[in-house]
Amino acid sequence: MADDKGDDAKIFLSIGVVWIVCTIGLSFTSMEMFGVREAWIVGFSFFLLVAAGIWRADSRGKKDSPPEQGTDSASEE
């Protein structure tokens, strides 16, 4: 489906943004929580990295060859 283009990267990006909001929200509380902020920073950084990787792969893949639409069925041989 044409309107699904870029969904994979966008959803990963959205997850990263939610984790950023949670990390910022945590800083507004007075709780001393060892390792939580660091874990979430690693989390959203990695999700943004994966989103960028998918976006890059989408962009380069489109240039190189005709694309296919993924399906939930096992790949047919």
Place this chain on the structure above:
Amino acid sequence: MAEQGDDSTIEHASGRFEASLSSLAEEDRRLLKAFVLVSIFTLGLGVLYALLLVLVKGGFLSLESTLAYTILTLHGTTVFYYWLYFVQVAVVMVFVLVYTDGVDELVWRNLAWAGFGLMSAGFLIDQIAPWMGAVITYTGLAPLSDGMPGADWFYVGYVLLGLGLLCVSIPCIATPIKAKLDGKVESWSSITFAATLWAALLTVTSFAALNVFGRTALWALEGGGPMDFDYMIAYHVMFHNMHYLPLLSTVLVWYALAEVTTGVKSIFSDRLSKVFFAFYLVVLPPTFLYHMFLDPTISALMKTVASTLAMFISIPTIMVFVIILVSLEASARVSEGRQGLFAWMRDLPWGNPAFSSIAAACVCAAAGGVLANILIQVKFAALLSDTFAIPAYFHFFTVGTISLTFIGLLMYVIPILYGRQLWNPKLMAQLPWALTVGVYLFGVSGIAAGYLGSPRRTLAPEYDLHASIPLLNALVGLGGIIMAIVLLLFVYGLVRTLRSGEEAGVGEVTANLPTVRWEPAEPGAVKAPTATIVMFVALAALFALTWLTFSMVGDLPG
């Protein structure tokens, strides 16, 4: 039912799954076999430890307290961190390789092999360390472990596990991205997307594991003493992900097996499924605090906020379940078959052991989900957290839902990888229901015992003060024995399959697993009243039990 062995089975989702998995590169098949074999071994070993524990809990056997605690440590470590993670890696690799168009082989396979080696080394060390004296349960409580012989090795084992998981997660992300990079696929299937999502969360979780266990290993290797960080918070931020990852992979297996056994995939858009799968990671951070309800450093206000936010935890599972149920019902109604309100369900492939597994898993998940929503009420959690109600509750998920679901998928994966038909599918199709009986007996009796004050993390009967607890413990023991026997029968059946199952060619291996062939319905083409009723009843039960919980804890001090 599908005709067995004719060409038409290749057109069925079951045949396509078999054809795709059996055509993988030999090197990938070898890697998958390694993960599958170790996962079966860890399951069998973990269940043997469990059998000892339930015999003691039920009063049928006596063990010296430290020895019982050692077995408890080994049981939790073996099944939670090793069985569940070896099998999940196998499951996710299968999904990435089978459901991603244009993928020929796993990218960076050697890194995955390194991960397998590290995880295996961690497993061996964590089997030895408790016998050296590190009897600290699978949570590895520090600084409680200070001075315990073998505690440093226990944490080193977990560090190797964390490193191993990091190594296996990267190829599972790189492989589908490379398919895009090569222009072989534009938009992933929802299964590939969810598998990649799982692997990405595993990467993040591995870093959290290395943070907490690396620091603690260094602390223990340097001789212990005062700690310069809060182990419990650092542990729980990692554990929160670790206990949520199996839930994500479980619903992913439901999603895939529903199609493999009936031919029906989601009738809704891929985008909708992807959003619901992604919701697992959206609700993950704000729900973390429910592990910290007993922490005195967290304010009552934050605990109340956390208790409210924790309500979100079950939403993605419910939504994916609804997608599957509505898709099955709508497709059954547009296909030729029984049309009554519940009659269409009789046409489901109940004789297929994989389908029985996911169906029974849903029955266990219903109880686990309802109880979870009660236990995340901050006041109730404070009352029950240190009682046997907690392990009784979480076995609805860990055994009845998650382990059973993975076993269901292994009933396809093992025969296909080894080219041998599943041993005794008729018996294997009945076992999930026997397991469910055991889980409910164990769970309900254990929750009642916990509510009456029976503590967790000890098997010593002198702490069970209420007169009804010995009887409840006997029922817990009976339920546990049923669970252990059924799980050992599963292990036997899977090992028997890979060693001496009937050899079959491609297209024939899964022919002894009955399927139905339904045409996927168009959204809106037909109504799905059964799904509506099921959801209404589930939500009504949830609200009723939550109301009951509030009324029970309403008068307690804050």
